[in-house]
Amino acid sequence: xxxxxxxHLAQSLKDRKVSSKELTKYFLERxxxxxxxxxxxxxxxxxxALAQADxxxxxxxxxxxxxxxxxxxxxxxxxxxxxxxxxxxxxILDNFISPxxxxxxxxxxxxxxxxxxxxxxxxxxxxxxxETSFYGVVHNxxxxxxxxxxxxxxxxxxxxxxLVSGATGTDTGGSIRxxxxxxxxxxxxxxxxxxxxxxxxxxxxxxxxxxxxxKTAEDSALMLQAMAGADERDSTSLSAxxxxxxxxxxxxxxxxxxxxxxxxxxDSLDTKNAQLVKEALSVFxxxxxxxxxxxxxxxxxxxxxxxxxxxxxxxxxxxxFDGVRFGHRSEHAENLTEFYMKTRxxxxxxxxxxxxxxxxxxxxxxxxxxxxxxxxxxxQLISQDFAEAFKTVDVIAGPTTPTPAFRIGQKTDDPIQxxxxxxxxxxxxxxxxxxxxxxxxxxxxLPVGLQLTGPHLSxxxxxxxxxxxxxxxxxxNFVPPGYEA
Amino acid sequence: xxxxxxxxxxxHTQLATKSKIFSGSPTQYGATPNSQASLVDLGYPGVLPxxxxxxxxxxxxxxxxxxxxISRRSVFARKNYFYPDLPKGYxxxxxxxxxxxxxxxxxxxxxxxxxxxxxxxxHLEEDAGKSLHEDFQGLSGIDLNRTGTPLLEIVxxxxxxxxxxxxxxxxxxxxxVRYLGISDxxxxxxxxxxxxxxSIRKKGDKKLGTRTExxxxxxxxxxxKAIRVEVERQxxxxxxxxxxxxxxxxxxxDKNETRPMRSKEEANDYRYFPDPDLLPVIINDExxxxxxxxxxxxxxxxxxxxxxxxxxxDSMAEELTSSPAIADYFEEATKNTPHxxxxxxxxxxxxxxxxxxxxxxxxxxxxxxSPSMIGKLAQKxxxxxxxxxxxxxxxxxxWKTGGSSNVDSIIEKHGLKQITDMHTIEAMVxxxxxxxxxxxxxxxxxxxxxxxxxxxQVMKExxxxxxxxxxxxxxxxxxxxx
Numbered sequence: 001x002x003x004x005x006x007x008h009l010a011q012s013l014k015d016r017k018v019s020s021k022e023l024t025k026y027f028l029e030r031x032x033x034x035x036x037x038x039x040x041x042x043x044x045x046x047x048x049a050l051a052q053a054d055x056x057x058x059x060x061x062x063x064x065x066x067x068x069x070x071x072x073x074x075x076x077x078x079x080x081x082x083x084x085x086x087x088x089x090x091x092i093l094d095n096f097i098s099p100x101x102x103x104x105x106x107x108x109x110x111x112x113x114x115x116x117x118x119x120x121x122x123x124x125x126x127x128x129x130x131e132t133s134f135y136g137v138v139h140n141x142x143x144x145x146x147x148x149x150x151x152x153x154x155x156x157x158x159x160x161x162x163l164v165s166g167a168t169g170t171d172t173g174g175s176i177r178x179x180x181x182x183x184x185x186x187x188x189x190x191x192x193x194x195x196x197x198x199x200x201x202x203x204x205x206x207x208x209x210x211x212x213x214x215k216t217a218e219d220s221a222l223m224l225q226a227m228a229g230a231d232e233r234d235s236t237s238l239s240a241x242x243x244x245x246x247x248x249x250x251x252x253x254x255x256x257x258x259x260x261x262x263x264x265x266x267d268s269l270d271t272k273n274a275q276l277v278k279e280a281l282s283v284f285x286x287x288x289x290x291x292x293x294x295x296x297x298x299x300x301x302x303x304x305x306x307x308x309x310x311x312x313x314x315x316x317x318x319x320x321f322d323g324v325r326f327g328h329r330s331e332h333a334e335n336l337t338e339f340y341m342k343t344r345x346x347x348x349x350x351x352x353x354x355x356x357x358x359x360x361x362x363x364x365x366x367x368x369x370x371x372x373x374x375x376x377x378x379x380q381l382i383s384q385d386f387a388e389a390f391k392t393v394d395v396i397a398g399p400t401t402p403t404p405a406f407r408i409g410q411k412t413d414d415p416i417q418x419x420x421x422x423x424x425x426x427x428x429x430x431x432x433x434x435x436x437x438x439x440x441x442x443x444x445x446l447p448v449g450l451q452l453t454g455p456h457l458s459x460x461x462x463x464x465x466x467x468x469x470x471x472x473x474x475x476x477n478f479v480p481p482g483y484e485a
Numbered sequence: 486x487x488x489x490x491x492x493x494x495x496x497h498t499q500l501a502t503k504s505k506i507f508s509g510s511p512t513q514y515g516a517t518p519n520s521q522a523s524l525v526d527l528g529y530p531g532v533l534p535x536x537x538x539x540x541x542x543x544x545x546x547x548x549x550x551x552x553x554x555i556s557r558r559s560v561f562a563r564k565n566y567f568y569p570d571l572p573k574g575y576x577x578x579x580x581x582x583x584x585x586x587x588x589x590x591x592x593x594x595x596x597x598x599x600x601x602x603x604x605x606x607x608h609l610e611e612d613a614g615k616s617l618h619e620d621f622q623g624l625s626g627i628d629l630n631r632t633g634t635p636l637l638e639i640v641x642x643x644x645x646x647x648x649x650x651x652x653x654x655x656x657x658x659x660x661x662v663r664y665l666g667i668s669d670x671x672x673x674x675x676x677x678x679x680x681x682x683x684s685i686r687k688k689g690d691k692k693l694g695t696r697t698e699x700x701x702x703x704x705x706x707x708x709x710k711a712i713r714v715e716v717e718r719q720x721x722x723x724x725x726x727x728x729x730x731x732x733x734x735x736x737x738x739d740k741n742e743t744r745p746m747r748s749k750e751e752a753n754d755y756r757y758f759p760d761p762d763l764l765p766v767i768i769n770d771e772x773x774x775x776x777x778x779x780x781x782x783x784x785x786x787x788x789x790x791x792x793x794x795x796x797x798x799d800s801m802a803e804e805l806t807s808s809p810a811i812a813d814y815f816e817e818a819t820k821n822t823p824h825x826x827x828x829x830x831x832x833x834x835x836x837x838x839x840x841x842x843x844x845x846x847x848x849x850x851x852x853x854x855s856p857s858m859i860g861k862l863a864q865k866x867x868x869x870x871x872x873x874x875x876x877x878x879x880x881x882x883x884w885k886t887g888g889s890s891n892v893d894s895i896i897e898k899h900g901l902k903q904i905t906d907m908h909t910i911e912a913m914v915x916x917x918x919x920x921x922x923x924x925x926x927x928x929x930x931x932x933x934x935x936x937x938x939x940x941x942q943v944m945k946e947x948x949x950x951x952x953x954x955x956x957x958x959x960x961x962x963x964x965x966x967x
Contacts, residue, residue, distance in 0.1 A: 080529075086531075088530070098531075099529070102531055198531065201530040233535060235533065235535050236761070236762065315756075319565060319567065319574020319575055320572060320574050324569050324572070325529075340567055363756035364754050367841075368756075371759060416807060
């Protein structure tokens with residue numbers, strides 16, 4: 001049952017071969033049995049999940065169900081969930097019970113999805129390995145001595161180990177696609193503004209975007225369908241009409257042109273990884289796609305640009321965690337300044353502190369022009385390069401990460417090496433573009449990902465390319481050893 | 486040495502919206518602490534601001550009324566600093582691109598001359614909450630009801646040259662925002678606050694002197710007093726060979742002095758940057774024209790019109806247009822009284838009505854006497870039915886009945902009809918002459934002023950019903966013939 005995709009489970013639920021309650025109990029049992037070795041969940045909501053499953057079964061009985069009704073999912077712990085702890089992987093929110101649901105959460109609730117719990121993540125989504133969480137490291141189910149990637153590492157590990165059939169994630173510089181690649185699943189970061197940010201704890205507001213972690217592109221379409229759309233509570237959400245993603249992705253294949261940037265195949269890329277990506281491209285060629293070499297002139301600047309813009313916004317976004325109204329509050333302060341320093345000093349971990357400091361620095365008087373403003377200008381150039389490329393190609397393909405999953409602790413002492421893990425994924429959020437990562441093979445039993453990036457609002461195209469690729473390949477069907485049953 | 490005073494004002498006007506600038510919470514004043522603070526106002530994790538479009542209309546209105554350029558694209562920025570009553574740790578304001586800029590306003594100086602004051606910019610921002618340091622035994626209370634209340638910060642050029650000019654400018658802006666209906670201007674409730682940038686320089690110097698910023702001046706009187714005392718301090722300092730430090734100073738009204746709050750070195754680095762949660766505010770021609778069509782008659786234009794149409798003095802026109810409601814009341818009262826000089830109506834409003842309103846702490850909207858009644862009363866003075874002092878009694882009597890009685894019946898009931906019968910007046914004059922021999926001698930010795938006292942005595946005798954002009958006339962003729 002756990003090997004089934006959302007699409008299969010939805011059919012079984014609809015045909016009443018299984019009830020949502022049975023499914024929910026089944027997955028809850030897997031979590032309690034298997035998650036001890038992974039640490040992918042921060043909170044498991046057994047009671048709430050069972051109650052939601054009962055309501056879902058009622059809906060299924062009346063026939064008013066959506067494809068997600070009764071499907072067990074999990075939310076990254078960055079999404080506010082009413083009455084349930086929302087920690088964002090941080091000590092500073094360890095005692096925070098959200099009084100409201102994020103738009104993503106309420107939309108999935110309305111679609112009938114059953115929330116099994118909240119998944120582990122890098123603290124405030126700052127990390128590429130899930131090692132910065134206050135709740136401990138998450139282990140990669142393919143090799144528990146390795147990282148699952150981050151920051152949506154809990155969601156990725158849980159879906160890969162089949163503890164849940166799909167999960168939400170957020171992507172600021174690669175936080176959905178990179179862990180999806182390192183755990184062998186499908187991750188979609190939609191266009192900036194396609195999904196509401198309301199109720200998603202902000203890291204870098206101009207980059208943050210909610211998306212999906214699922215086994216297949218078919219499932220991504222089902223989840224995105226429920227999540228996407230304009231939200232009057234988020235001014236940056238897009239008013240564009242939400243198409244029927246499932247229908248669009250299964251429509252007849254049209255020959256597309258796939259651009260392959262030479263920049264993505266440089267020395268940083270593991271040669272075997274490069275080989276697997278090339279093989280994936282040949283699958284598309286067999287489908288009839290045309291492959292075109294392209295060059296993105298400024299993409300090599302995306303990591304430095306990102307590490308100016310994202311910390312700048314984060315330094316301001318994280319100011320509200322001051323201990324005054326919610327969250328951790330230091331008991332040892334004698335005056336106001338000390339109150340702030342101790343509360344935040346105790347509440348935040350070292351990576352978060354590093355980024356707050358960096359961000360504060362690049363926004364300060366005298367440095368703003370040289371760093372923040374300069375970075376925004378280069379960001380524009382990176383966007384223009386993409387826009388230029390999309391005049392001649394439909395999607396851009398390349399590796400998601402330079403290497404498969406690295407060992408826990410391997411890069412924790414070298415932030416620059418850690419940051420470079422996102423070198424292929426950072427471009428899309430800087431330009432606000434949608435991008436999809438899906439498994440395209442293994443190196444030493446560790447999965448690697450193929451990344452497809454499209455123009456604004458081209459989720460249909462990406463999901464269709466993903467769907468057709470997964471009809472031709474079976475990399476997405478592999479299950480990590482030890483989690484088969 | 487001759488010093489020139491240079492002043493620029495930053496006026497914070499609370500915009501009269503029903504809900505806050507970035508949330509749906511009400512903005513009503515005086516509610517139970519923290520009862521008007523939503524999750525957005527509280528800066529909870531994950532919440533986002535959404536712009537209340539009505540503040541854009543209001544800012545455009547102000548911009549059009551002051552000949553400002555309306556920015557086709559303006560941007561909200563974050564001003565970052567930590568304070569317990571600032572929930573997000575930043576204030577959303579406008580920094581590099583304000584919504585309106587480069588305008589001006591004409592003010593009427595005390596000598597009647599007109600001076601044009603430049604308006605650098607006006608930008609939209611949210612207010613912070615309130616910290617309450619009393620009543621909590623060593624702790625601080627935070628009330629976030631005011632958090633997110635919309636403000637328009639109006640920044641003037643350093644064109645003001647005296648405390649009086651600054652006061653006049655502030656009053657003119659106050660009048661303007663109330664005319665435009667964009668603010669209630671209530672200073673007790675903090676809806677209209679002001680900071681003043683003050684510097685001095687030697688007469689003839691082109692370069693500006695080092696300025697200090699005086700914070701939170703919440704009455705017209707305090708603005709003038711604070712500037713005066715700060716200018717004195719600066720002059721004393723420079724004349725003693727000292728230097729002005731650029732700093733923020735707080736005015737202490739009790740001690741009538743200013744004292745430093747924080748210097749430039751200690752000043753926060755606010756790390757302004759565009760707020761990524763809000764889209765730029767885009768304003769097109771159509772919106773500007775729609776707002777232009779809604780513009781009411783502006784105070785300066787209305788003052789001029791009242792002088793022209795009603796033949797009243799500049800100062801009366803100025804006072805009657807101090808608020809649109811008073812000017813409306815005045816114009817309503819003059820409607821059905823074509824033969825009464827408008828000045829009589831103006832006098833009744835400025836004296837009787839304003840005294841009655843002050844006494845009961847009411848605004849003109851709460852007047853118990855309708856404009857048409859005031860018109861009728863003025864008519865009765867004009868046609869000599871009642872004297873001006875009897876009119877005052879009539880006014881008070883009508884007020885007492887809450888406006889339910891009418892002018893004629895009050896005059897009838899209280900016998901207030903003016904005495905025009907000369908014989909009756911003569912008899913009263915004779916009585917007064919007999920009873921005040923001392924004053925009569927004084928008058929005859931050339932002390933002209935005594936006549937006023939004697940007229941007063943006759944009026945008192947007549948219970949205000951005699952016509953004072955007749956009394957004066959009869960008294961003079963009797964005194965000169967005897």
